[in-house]
Amino acid sequence: MNLPANRLVVVGTGVAGLVTALSAAPRPVLLVGGSPPGSGGCTALAQGGIAAAMAFDDSAAEHARDTLAAGAHHNDHDAVHYLVGDAGRAVRWLQAQGVVFDRDGDGLQLGREGGHGCSRIVHAGGDASGQALLQALADAARRAPHITWRAPAWLDAIRLCDGRVSGVALIEAWTPPQELECAELVLATGGCGALFAATTNPASADGNGLALALACGARLRDAEFVQFHPTAMDVEQEGALPLITEALRGAGARLVDDQGRAVMDGHHAMGDLAPRDHVARRVWECRQAGTRVWLDATP
Numbered sequence: 672m673n674l675p676a677n678r679l680v681v682v683g684t685g686v687a688g689l690v691t692a693l694s695a696a697p698r699p700v701l702l703v704g705g706s707p708p709g710s711g712g713c714t715a716l717a718q719g720g721i722a723a724a725m726a727f728d729d730s731a732a733e734h735a736r737d738t739l740a741a742g743a744h745h746n747d748h749d750a751v752h753y754l755v756g757d758a759g760r761a762v763r764w765l766q767a768q769g770v771v772f773d774r775d776g777d778g779l780q781l782g783r784e785g786g787h788g789c790s791r792i793v794h795a796g797g798d799a800s801g802q803a804l805l806q807a808l809a810d811a812a813r814r815a816p817h818i819t820w821r822a823p824a825w826l827d828a829i830r831l832c833d834g835r836v837s838g839v840a841l842i843e844a845w846t847p848p849q850e851l852e853c854a855e856l857v858l859a860t861g862g863c864g865a866l867f868a869a870t871t872n873p874a875s876a877d878g879n880g881l882a883l884a885l886a887c888g889a890r891l892r893d894a895e896f897v898q899f900h901p902t903a904m905d906v907e908q909e910g911a912l913p914l915i916t917e918a919l920r921g922a923g924a925r926l927v928d929d930q931g932r933a934v935m936d937g938h939h940a941m942g943d944l945a946p947r948d949h950v951a952r953r954v955w956e957c958r959q960a961g962t963r964v965w966l967d968a969t970p
């Protein structure tokens with residue numbers, strides 16, 4: 672199958688792939704996803720919501736300060752300022768695509784999460800933010816005349832010609848791999864969190880897109896930065912563990928040990944709402960010391 676010379680191929684139908692495909696208009700896009708439209712990936716599982724300085728007493732500067740502190744000032748400063756500076760505009764763009772965020776009276780309802788000095792988490796459907804986002808963006812992409820979907824279809828290989836991407840091989844159910852020519856390619860295939868023994872990520876987050884990119888000579892950046900969310904349900908089961916939203920601690924729940932002692936006391940000035948790496952390390956320390964960690968949500 673030959674595609675128009677300027678056709679962009681986007682692989683991955685989570686929030687990254689959908690936003691890329693929608694933003695590319697009017698350029699024709701072939702959107703390839705491993706799961707049926709509106710499902711799958713990490714996006715479908717995201718709970719708490721999106722951080723954006725939208726309260727009247729909040730600012731992008733304070734959001735940037737919190738983000739830099741949570742990143743132990745190891746962050747890419749330009750990226751931080753770009754992301755926090757544009758967060759409000761991004762939320763409004765999502766609303767224009769059909770995402771309905773939870774409201775509180777006249778304004779958006781803002782939740783509180785770890786590392787943030789104030790309430791600034793915009794959410795949808797309570798703790799079903801990712802599913803609400805995914806559904807609305809998938810619907811918008813289905814309506815968009817410049818986007819053609821191929822899903823479920825799986826990227827199997829990337830072809831190069833003279834050091835440039837020239838094509839992709841796709842696998843669809845029950846058919847042999849099919850080669851497509853391609854002028855440019857965006858891999859929005861998600862991360863590699865599912866490689867860890869205990870994970871909240873779905874099996875599709877196995878880094879296969881990163882591996883395909885590496886195999887054709889791309890350079891990866893910052894792959895060592897993996898976020899460990901402090902609270903997942905400690906249950907014996909195959910696959911992803913259920914995440915317990917940080918919004919619970921934002922609303923007053925506390926992490927305690929077997930004796931009911933608050934485990935974050937004396938460990939960080941922000942206590943249970945310290946940045947995630949601090950809380951995750953403390954939970955790990957407690958477990959190494961032989962005590963389990965509980966989330967006391969009675970408040």
Ligand SMILES: Cc1cc2nc3c(=O)[nH]c(=O)nc-3n(C[C@H](O)[C@H](O)[C@H](O)COP(=O)(O)OP(=O)(O)OC[C@H]3O[C@@H](n4cnc5c(N)ncnc54)[C@H](O)[C@@H]3O)c2cc1C
Binds near residue numbers: 683706712722873
């Ligand atoms: C339980 C949980 C809760 C979270 N909560 C939040 C939150 O509240 N707020 C927040 O900001 N972030 C949250 N996150 C993180 C957030 O979900 C991710 O950062 C974001 O969704 C990543 O989007 P993505 O499009 O890059 O990847 P994904 O949503 O994972 O999408 C990747 C897509 O690529 C497809 N794919 C992979 N390989 C191939 C291939 N070879 N061929 C074709 N398709 C392929 C997959 O099927 C999938 O559809 C959470 C994550 C988890 C796991």
